Amino acid sequence: MGADSLLRSRFERGLDAPICLTWELTYACNMSCSHCLSASGRRDPRELTTDEARTFIDEVAAMQVFYINVGGGEPMIRRDFFELIGYAVAQGVGVKFSTNGTRIDAGAARRLAAMDYLDVQVSLDGADAATNDRLRGAGSYAAARRAMEHLADAAFGEFKISVVVTRENVTQLDDFAAIAAHYGAQLRLTRLRPSGRGVDSWADLHPTRAQNEMLYHWLVGHPRVLTGDSFFHLSPLGAPLDGLNLCGAGRVVCLVDPVGDVYACPFVIHERFRAGTIRDGGFAEVWRNSELFGELREPGSAGACSACGSYDACRGGCLAAKFFTGLELDDPDPECVFGLGEQALMAHPVAIRPRSAPDHSRVRIPVHSAF
Amino acid sequence: MTCSSKRCPSTVSAASTKAVADDPRPFTRSGHWSLSGEVSLREESFGALAYHHGTRRLVFVKSPLLTDVLRRLGDYETVDDALDAMVEPKERDRFANALASLAKSEILSGC
Numbered sequence: 474m475g476a477d478s479l480l481r482s483r484f485e486r487g488l489d490a491p492i493c494l495t496w497e498l499t500y501a502c503n504m505s506c507s508h509c510l511s512a513s514g515r516r517d518p519r520e521l522t523t524d525e526a527r528t529f530i531d532e533v534a535a536m537q538v539f540y541i542n543v544g545g546g547e548p549m550i551r552r553d554f555f556e557l558i559g560y561a562v563a564q565g566v567g568v569k570f571s572t573n574g575t576r577i578d579a580g581a582a583r584r585l586a587a588m589d590y591l592d593v594q595v596s597l598d599g600a601d602a603a604t605n606d607r608l609r610g611a612g613s614y615a616a617a618r619r620a621m622e623h624l625a626d627a628a629f630g631e632f633k634i635s636v637v638v639t640r641e642n643v644t645q646l647d648d649f650a651a652i653a654a655h656y657g658a659q660l661r662l663t664r665l666r667p668s669g670r671g672v673d674s675w676a677d678l679h680p681t682r683a684q685n686e687m688l689y690h691w692l693v694g695h696p697r698v699l700t701g702d703s704f705f706h707l708s709p710l711g712a713p714l715d716g717l718n719l720c721g722a723g724r725v726v727c728l729v730d731p732v733g734d735v736y737a738c739p740f741v742i743h744e745r746f747r748a749g750t751i752r753d754g755g756f757a758e759v760w761r762n763s764e765l766f767g768e769l770r771e772p773g774s775a776g777a778c779s780a781c782g783s784y785d786a787c788r789g790g791c792l793a794a795k796f797f798t799g800l801e802l803d804d805p806d807p808e809c810v811f812g813l814g815e816q817a818l819m820a821h822p823v824a825i826r827p828r829s830a831p832d833h834s835r836v837r838i839p840v841h842s843a844f
Numbered sequence: 845m846t847c848s849s850k851r852c853p854s855t856v857s858a859a860s861t862k863a864v865a866d867d868p869r870p871f872t873r874s875g876h877w878s879l880s881g882e883v884s885l886r887e888e889s890f891g892a893l894a895y896h897h898g899t900r901r902l903v904f905v906k907s908p909l910l911t912d913v914l915r916r917l918g919d920y921e922t923v924d925d926a927l928d929a930m931v932e933p934k935e936r937d938r939f940a941n942a943l944a945s946l947a948k949s950e951i952l953s954g955c
Contacts, residue, residue, distance in 0.1 A: 483889070483890050488893075490886070492895075537884060537886040539886070539893070539895035539897075539902070540897075567895075567897050590898075592900070
């Protein structure tokens with residue numbers, strides 16, 4: 474059941490604290506995925522210290538943020554990874570972390586399995602090595618499957634297999650479900666955004682309109698599959714998908730990056746959506762008083778969507794998808810199910826597409842299966 | 845009065861088997877029920893958000909009075925005692941239904 478409209482409008486005006494937030498622990502990554510939404514690769518020398526990270530967790534716990542989505546980069550690269558997630562869980566803050574799986578050996582899997590209130594999401598973007606490795610690099614499919622084997626052997630329980638749905642893998646949804654079933658894992662599908670390095674790959678990789686329609690019906694038929702509430706732009710196709718069905722950016726969610734900068738959501742790492750830094754007056758100060766978040770919590774105009782009878786179903790779609798494709802924020806979502814976004818894109822043929830900044834990409838290095 | 849959402853980890857996530865509970869005990873108004881120890885209840889202007897750390901379920905409690913009832917339910921011997929003490933007679937059935945639904949989603953635990 475989705476949230477009703479009264480509650481939704483309350484959420485759109487923002488809460489005193491986020492429901493959850495995403496915390497990219499590091500920009501360092503041993504992979505170089507072509508759609509990386511944080512353009513990760515190199516560690517940022519200004520990364521939060523362990524002490525700063527613990528202070529941040531204390532603050533998040535005091536605000537009663539229910540859980541944090543830990544990502545990166547590859548979060549397990551940080552030497553204090555286990556210390557920090559253990560500290561969060563001990564403070565009553567649940568942890569869901571996303572990993573490429575390369576650092577999950579038998580020992581790490583046992584350590585993870587011993588922790589409560591921890592969810593592990595192993596990324597896999599193809600149901601076979603060829604499809605996956607084209608996006609994530611050579612050897613990455615084998616590495617992810619090895620991590621899954623270790624988690625299953627350690628009796629972790631229902632870990633998540635996290636798939637970014639693309640034009641290439643959208644035909645493999647049943648195969649992903651079979652892989653998840655094989656491990657007793659749960660499948661999680663999320664939307665490809667034109668963020669980070671996705672700015673360059675999105676046009677070729679995002680699902681076509683016909684594929685999106687098929688995806689919507691597949692999701693309706695598979696209610697146990699998690700979606701990160703990321704497909705609400707497809708809700709006009711029928712009954713709303715489960716979830717809040719609204720853009721939570723700066724209202725009920727936000728992103729804290731490895732150097733402590735706060736952005737409206739994980740998909741808008743860009744100066745335009747930077748609300749402040751936790752290094753000045755702490756996180757609560759930014760969440761409550763940043764000018765940007767105040768602006769995002771103002772009742773928005775439906776803009777170009779005001780004439781559409783389905784505005785209430787999709788609320789105009791995803792802010793990040795519009796921003797990074799050069800659309801106005803009150804334009805239709807570029808993947809609008811009625812094709813209005815495609816029309817808007819064609820109407821701005823020379824639109825300057827913003828680049829994700831900061832960008833921590835490094836020169837592409839093939840991933841070897843031996844790390 | 846409550847609704848829940850189960851598949852949006854940017855806001856909500858579905859149950860994990862790591863902490864799967866047995867089938868919850870059937871809810872009765874003559875039983876003793878209290879807020880589950882695994883639930884964080886965060887007050888909001890509309891009522892509260894309740895997050896179950898075991899099932900990873902987020903539930904919207906859409907009334908400040910229901911939020912109070914949730915907090916204090918465990919102080920009373922039975923659900924009826926709590927409702928008698930805190931809720932207007934004509935509202936009690938509605939509140940009992942809301943509590944039944946919260947018991948079903950394991951936000952409440954009975955003992």
